Amino acid sequence: MTPPFLTVRDLLRYAVSRFNEAKLSFGHGNANAYDEAAYLILHTLHLPLDMLEPFLDARLLETEMTRLLQVIERRVQERAPAAYITQEAWLHGYPFYVDERVIVPRSLIGELLQEKLAPWLNETHPVQTVLDLCTGSGCLAILAAENFPEATVDAVDVSADALAVAQRNVATYDLAARITLYEGDLYAPLPATRRYNLIIANPPYVNEASMHELPAEYQHEPRLALAGGSDGMDIVRQIVAGARRWLAPHGTLIVEIGHERDYAQAAFSKLNLNWLTTSAGDDFVFMLNAADLNSI
Incomplete structure (x- = not known):
C-alpha cells in the first residue's frame, strides 16, 4: 500500500x-x-x-x-x-524559550528597541538604566540589553513562574550580569534609590469584554498576563501613576496597549500621549516623558 x-x-x-x-x-x-x-x-x-x-x-x-x-x-x-x-518563540530575529507560564512574545516595543527608539529618544541623554515592567519571558529586557549595550536592565513580574522562564532566557543570552529580575507588583520590589532613563511595559491590557471573546489559542496563555480590568487600563494606570517617581529627570516611559487606544485616551485625558509609529500602525504604543508626568 x-x-x-x-x-x-x-x-x-x-x-x-x-x-x-x-x-x-x-x-x-x-x-x-x-x-x-x-x-x-x-x-x-x-x-x-x-x-x-x-x-x-x-x-x-x-x-x-x-x-x-x-x-x-x-x-x-x-x-x-x-x-x-x-517551546520556542521568535521576536525580531531573537529566539526565546516559552511555555504556558508566559504569554507568547509579540510586543511591538521590540521593533522600537531595535531602532533604539529613534527618533523619539533624546541622544543627549543616553540610555544607561532600563526598567521592563511585566517582563514575562524576559524578551523585552533582553532586547533592551542587546540594543543598549551600555545599559543595565531591571525586569519585574508578579509571577514567579514567568520569572523562571525569564531567568532561563537571560542565561541563554549570557546577560545575567546586566539584567536583574525582581518578583513583585510593578515598582514595589525595586531598590528605592533606582532611577531609569527608560521604562518599558507591555502590561495586561485586554478589556473584560474582549477577554470573553478571545479565541481558544489565547486562552492557553496566563490570564494574569492578559486581563486588564473592565477597560483594560487597571495596570496601565498604576504604571503611569508611578512612573514619575522612578524616571530620571529626562527619562521616558513607553507603554503598549494593543487595541485599547480609546480606553487609554479616556483614562489619561489630562496627559498628552505621544503615539509611536509601529509596523501595526500608530495606535498601539504611547510614550510619555518625565516632564509630561509632572501634572499627576
Missing part, C-alpha cells in the same frame, strides 16, 4: 488543509495557516526556519511522518499556539 504522504510538500498541504478546516486562530508569531504549517514542519524536522523551498520534495522517513502528524493534530485538537508546542 502506498503511504498517504511521501514528501514535505505533502505534509505542508495536509497541515494547511487541517488548520483551515479547523478554523484555527493565528497571531502568535504566524499570521496564517501556511506560515504556521511551514514553521511547525521545519522546526520538527530540525531544518532552518527560513529554508523551506529546498526541502519541499524531500522524502520523509516513517518516523518523521509520524512525528509531524502528531504535531499537526496537537495544534488542531488542543488549539495550542505553535510556540507552546515547539
